[in-house]
Structures are given as C-alpha cells and as structure tokens.
Amino acid sequence: MADAGVDIAQLTEDQQLALQQFTAVTDQELKDAIPLLQRCQWNVQIAIARFFDGEPAEDPVAAAPQDTRRQETLLNGFSSSRSSTSSRRPMDPAPRVVPQPESQVTTQAPLLLTVLLAPFNLIYSILSKCFRFMGYFLPFLPRVWGRLTASNINTPVSRGTTSGRRPLNPRDTASRFKREFEEEYGEHSLPFFENGYAQAFDLAKKELKFLLVVLVSPEHDEMASFIRETLLSQEVVDFIRNPENNIVLWAGNVQDSEAYQVSGALNCTKFPFAGLIVHTPQVSSTAMGVALRIAGPTPPTQFVSKIRQAMQTHMEPLNRVRAQRAEQQSTRSIRQQQDSAYERSLAQDRERARKKKEEAERKAREEKEALEREEAKERYAQNLEQWQKWRASGIAAEPGAEEKDIVRISLRMPSGDRVLRKFAASAPIEELYAFVECYEILQAGESEKVSKPKGFEHQYKFQLVSPMPREAYELKAGGTLKERIGRSGNLIVEKTDVESDGEEEEEEE
Template sequence: MAPTLTPEQTDLLAQLQSITNSSNIDTDVRILQAADWDLQRAVQMIYDEGGAASHLQASSSRTPAGTSPSATIEQMEVDDSAVGAFGQPARYRPVSTAYPNTWMVGLNLVNIFALPITMSIGLLSNLLQFILRLLGIPVPRFLRTSSATYTSLRGPPPIDDPMVAADRLVRQLEEETGAVCVSRVGLSLQDGETVSTLSTTDGSEKRKILPDFWIGSYKTALDTAKKDIRILCVILMSEEHQDMSEFRRNVLTDPDLVRVLTDNAILAWAGDVRDREAYEVAQSLQATTYPFVAFIALQAKGPRTPGASSSASATTRLAVLSRHEGSPSSATSAPTLQAYITSTLLPRITPLLTRLRNEQRARQAERLLREEQDRAFRDAEKRDRERIEKKRGEERARLQAEGEKRRQAEEEALRAERTDQWRRWARKSLVPPEMKDGVRIGVRLADGRRLIRNFARVSTLEHLYAFVDVQSLSDDSATSVDSDFPPPNYTPEWDFQLASTYPRIEIPFAKDMRIMDIPALQNGANLIAEVTRNGQHKAADDSDSDDD
C-alpha cells in the first residue's frame, strides 16, 4: 500500500514515473526517500550500475502480461502511434557500455608500443581537419574516426558540470557544421521572419544557423519548460552511429526547422551519450537508435471535467509527447520533424499550453494586483499612523503646556500666599509704631497714594521697606489677623526700589542699614517707590510733595 504523500512528493513521484516509465509506486517511493526526495539523485540511483536492472525488474513485476512499457504514454493527448520504434520495449545496456571508449586504468604492453603510432595518426588527423575546416571543405569520416581513436587512448572525458558539457557540445556543433546559434549572432526569427543565414564580411558566402540550445542540465531544462510552459525538444546523439554527421549538418542547420523551433519558442536541449548525463537521459527516454529526438511538454493527468477548477498547476505534469529516432533521411529528417511539429504537435498541444499560459498570466496579474493593493494598504496605513502620531504629539504638547501653565499658576498662588503671610507677619513684627519725634519720611506709591510716617532714627531700611511693602495687602488682608510667624524658608523679594525725588538718589535695600546712617534720610525725605519690571524702574508720579 502506497504511503501518504504530500502534494510536492506526489508531483515528484509522478515526474519520476514519467521519466523512467515505471508503474511500481512502492519501489519509486523508496528510491525517492533514499535520495531525500531529490529527483535528479533518484534518477541517477536508478541508472547507476545494477540499479537500472533491479528497478526495471521491480517495475515489470507489477506490469500485466502483454502490456508494454509504453502503456502509460498512450494516456497522453498527443497521438504518437505513427512514430517508428516508440512502442517497442526499451533495450537497456549495461552502464559499462555507455562509454565505448573507456579504458581500464593503466597501460598494457601492446598499448605502450602502439602509443607513438596512434599519437602520430591523431595529430596528423587533427592537422588535416583544421586545414579542411579552414578551407570550408567537409571533413571525411575516416579522419574523424582516427581522431576519435586517438582520443579514446586518453581515456573517457571526465564527468563535467552539466552546463560545461552542454556548452562544449554546442561549440563542437558550431565547429563541425560551420553554423552559429541564433543567440550568438543576435538574430531574431520572430513574426515569421525567414532569415536563417548570416552573410560574411565579403557578402558572398552564407553561414548556417543552429537552434538555440539550452546551456545547462537536463533537469534545469525540464524545470524551465514547466515554469515557462514551453515545449522541450530533446536531441540525443552518438558517435557510434554513422548518420550523425548528416544529422548535424543537414537537420540541425535546416533553416525551416530552425525557424519553426524559434518562432514557437521550443526549448532545445542536446546531449552526447558519451557524457554521463546524456546517457542517463537516453536510458530514461528509452532511446535505442540515434539520432534521437523527443518532445516533452505539460499534459493533463486526466480528462478535465466542466466543473473543475481553472487552476491547472496541480493537474498537469511533464510527459513525453513523441519519440523520433532513426536515419536523418527519414524518421529524423528536417522535413519530417517540421511537418510533425506544425501539423501534429502544435495543433494538439497549443490549446492546453495557451490555456495554461493564460491562467499563469491571470495568476501573475492577480498577484501583481494583490501586491499593489498591499502596497497601497501599507502606504495608507503608514499615512494614518503618521497622522495619529502627529495628533498624539500635538495632544502631548498641549497637555504638557497646560500642565506647565497649571504648575506655574500653582507656584504663583503659593508664592502669593506665602508673600501675603509674610506681609501680615511683617505688619505686626517689622513695621515699628509711629514716633512723635523722629525722621519724617513721605513715600509716593506706584498706585498714586502718598504715605507719611515718622520713623525712629535707629530704624533700619528693613523697617522702611517693610512699611512700604505691607501697603500692598488687600482690603480683606488688612482686616485679617496678622501672623505671628513668617512662612518657613521665605526670603522677601522686593518688587520696588526707593529713591529720593530731587536730587534723585537711589536707596538700595540693606537689611541692617539704619536710617540715621543714610545722608539722604537723616533729616527726612520725600521718596518714591519705583516698581521694578525686568530690571527697569517705573517711577511713581511725584508731582505733589509735602512740606517738612
């Protein structure tokens, strides 16, 4: 019984079964679990030495008698029954035969003696190939074979990075065919443009054009085809087959085929089965004859019901639409591939891909709209937050100002209360009783009142200033009971200053200074009480004066 899987794991399982043409769910799940649900590692585990045979055996044990491994492919919408050997069971070769030129480690005696000869032949062959390519003459096959023989003596190529291997293959194709990829020359073949060759500098010769091959691994090509909703064209080549030169020169550089692939944005990925990744792809796609061409695209897992959801991301998966293998003059010829693409592949797959692209664009538009709405909401929220913070700041400032004003009023009220208490105490304790004989002093107050009083000669300026100050007591304070004690820790602050009228002589306050010791007051005087405001004096009206 199959274990419970998440939607992501179910999708990986479906992709693995589509790639390996397997129907054993339990075995595939165990392989994915062993590979930590990494699809590429799982495929490599299956086709590593000994892994492919056990996987196929486990898969075939669940396959009913008389059912071919292509039974699952028959569920696809694209009809590929006319494809050559597509319906035949795959003939898997051992991994050791994937690289026919692989050498064992070390050299035997025969190889030691043959090494100088093969090196000389290889160098001569490379030199002749260079001269022939320089002159634009096709390279004979026996020269390429001799060069490959010399190359085989050096051992198999290392397992490169997939991007490095793909780029190396494209450059080899350009070198062998004399063609250039569309992207390398910046040509645009869109909107029905039929330009497929590039004029040289002298304008007499024409240069062939290759399709734009995907520079990367097969897995990234599958991911790109799935993400961008494009058709993937997989091209596998093998130097063991004698038709490869014709396929490369006549099919891959065919202008009409290149235009069809470019106009319909078909993603092309090519590989040489001498490379490990390309060999694994050949095994997964059941390639038995080369050149081999397969078309892969998104397909619905089942028939779409009228009431089904419009989102097809969870009901589609990549599937092999068709396989073409054999001679480049028949099954894999440029006219055959072009006719298949235009008359069979595109009419049957375009409606689905168009619907998926429309849904993808709708989702993207919805996502952009949602992002725009979220951004507008965040901006509005920011403005509201700033406005609220501004109001809160203004409210805090208002409350702070009111609190400061209230505090000052309270301090002023307390100061006035303490001043009133001190004046009532001063009226009782500091202002001396009027003497019959003494120094007669008249004082003009700021409010216009005039006071006259006899002071003892030993009275001090504190008594004089206190006499003037207590005149500021209000009427109710004047009749209230005088205080017996001054307010604690209180020092009177005189808001006036005494000065004589003529000549004007200021009499600053000095607590213990006696009246008899001040020349301006010894024989009596007429004074004015100048109210102090910000360090300035405001003299009272002294137009009237009393005679001594």
C-alpha cells in the same frame, strides 16, 4: 482549506514557510501542494524534486489500502480505458535528470580491505610514476598503450562518461558545449539554454513551454552533416527562435555525464537525436512526457514539420492550462490588491486613531498643567498675602520729629505714586524692601496678627535703584540704610520679574 483537508491556520510556522517556498517555485495550487508536502514530511527540496519528476499531487490509487497486484490491475485498466477512448498514443514520461559530477562521488572502502590492499596500492603508485617518467622521454608509449587498451564499442550510448572529459557542473558543461559547438561549426543563432537539463526541464514545466532536447555524438559520421544541413538551417533556426512557438532548446554532448544520462533516460539508441518534451496535464498536473523522438538524419523541412505536428497535438491542453493559470494569477493579483488596499485602509485607521489618542492626551495634559499652574498661583498669592501681613506687623513705626538719627527716603512706586518715609538710620536695608513689599497692607491699616506661612520662601521681585547716578541697592549686599544710602535718598522701585508679568498679561488677554 476544505479542498486540501488541512487548514492553513493549523499549520506550524515552519510548515507555512515550507508551503510558501514550494508554491513560489512550482506555482502549484494549495489543494495539490499540501498533500505532496505531507507525503514528503514537509521537506521542500524533496517535494520540489518529486514535483518536477512528475509525481502527481494526488494519487488515489496509492492512497487506497490495496496490495501491489491490485494497484497494477487498476492502473492498467485505467490506461487501457483511456487509450480506447482516445486515438492518441500514450506518451512516455520524461524524467528529470540531475547528474552528480564524478569528482563528487566518493566511496569509502572498509578498513580491513584498505589495510590488505595497502602494499598493492604502494606498488601501483610506484609503477605508475615510473611509467609517467618513461612517457615523458618516450611520448609514443602512452598512445600505443591507449590503442591497446581502448575498447571498440559501436554503440555510442554505452560509452557513458569514459571519454576522459573533465566532469563539470551543469552550467559549466553547457558553456563548454556551446564553446566547442561554435569552434566546430562557427557562429550561429541557435538559442542554446546555458544551464543544465534539469533547469531547462523546470523552466519548460513552469512556463508551459516545449523543451527540445538535441543530443550529439562526435563519433558518428552523420552528426556533422545533420548539424550543418538541418540544425543550422535558416528554416530550423527561425522556427526555434520564434517566440510564438515557446521552445526551450537544450543540447548536449553524450561524452559528458549529464547528456549521457539524459540519453539513457530518453531511450536514445541512434544519433543524431532530438526529443520534444512537453507538459501533459491530461495525465496529471505535474507530469512531463516525451511528445516526439527524431532519430537519425532528417531534412530540415521534415524536421520542422514533425515538431510542429507534435506541438499542435498538445497545444489545446496547454492553452487550457495557460488560461487556468492566467485566471489563477489574475485572481491572486486581485486578492493581493484587495489585501493591500485593506492593509492600507487599516493602517490609515490606526494612524487616525493614534493621532486622535495623542491629541486627546495632549489636551488632557495641557489642561492638567494649566490647572496645576492656576492652583500654584492661587497658593502663592495666598502665601504672599499671609507673609505680607506677617511681615507688616514686624515693620517699625516711622520715627517722630524728636528723632535725630534718621534717614529720609523718597520712593517712586511701580504705580507712579511717590512716597516719603523716614526710617531709623540703624535699620537694615531689608526694612526698606519690606516696607515697599507691604506698603498696601500698611496703607490699609490692617493690624491682624498672622503667623509666617510654613514652607514658603519669599523673594522680593523688585529692586531699589538710585536714578542719578544710577546705582542699584541690592538686598543681598546687606548693611544699614545710613551705610548704604546716607541721610536721604531718592529711589525708584523697579520690578525684576518682567517675564512673569508678561505671561500674566497674555493669559488675561
């Protein structure tokens, strides 16, 4: 940010968060927001309060190393030169009033003074309780005492908050005023702003609207006629409710603390009172000024005419500011759309890169697994062939014709060939399984002596089954051929690893 003198990237995370909150509330440019936050030590609440109180974002006179008298001379010269070149009378600034309820104002007396006044406080408490007790039986005493002690002050503004009304927060105070107004004057169509003066002030400043402040004092005789004949007239109501006029209406009773402070801030000296507050960009980018004061009873036509004339005087600078803000908002919206589109495109590129990487990893993993399976098959085939040669060398030869204690077996191999073979009756059934497993080696007549493969656990992937009646001669049951099969047998070799064979056929296809 060359304009602001500070690069946003150089700000800390807390400072960037404070800047974001400040611009979200005030809708101010970064070049004006950063210097104001720096002067407020990056305190968002103080910066917002100063912004709405009318402090300019940049004050070259205050920033210059000059004394107070020099600053006053420069300011007076600047004001006089402007007033000489403009026929418009300088506007009074409109402060932002934030009242504090009296119930929240507490003062702590010194400990020594509290101890000294403790007897007097006790006596006062006892007398006040006695007086209230007497007033319960004699109701006229409080009224007489109130008349004797009441102060007859003609100036309404000097009453302040001594009316005895319960202090409330700004929203509740506005609701009470609206309720009392309707009870006194009946139903109406005036769009009263149902919140505090400070909130109405902020709304008018943020949205570049006119803030119409109406202050009423029930003690004035002309107040009721002004409200009924002027404020509630159809001409005034239609003018205020017209959305093209951009008017925010805030009203208050000077008997309330907030309205009393507003009357003092706006220099109200006569009732009924109406003031028009407007943003003054010609003074500074954050200033609000009092464009019009209407004091005393005024006919409705004259009331509307004065307000309309004051509004037209300030309409041109407001329209320029509205156009600037609209352009800034449009630029900001376009930038946000571009950033959003860039983020979406970047996310899509990242997603494609991620999928591409995952696909490459999957293919590499599948190729690695296939290679490992192929190597495992080759090792198994080599170990199986070595085992078959080793086991074939240990199979006993077929008994001769002179042998009587023998078992004749007819085997139907998986290939469909039928093999007749005689075995010794005392031979274990594993001998028959080994003969079937090593049949091809025995047929080839290979007599090579090999050792048993290390770490290889052989498993027979077939079983011998008698067809009728069907009976499976499992190897784990053990026993000799004579015990299990008898003198002769007709057996079928059935494979048990059907799934692995199917997988091999699929791979070959």
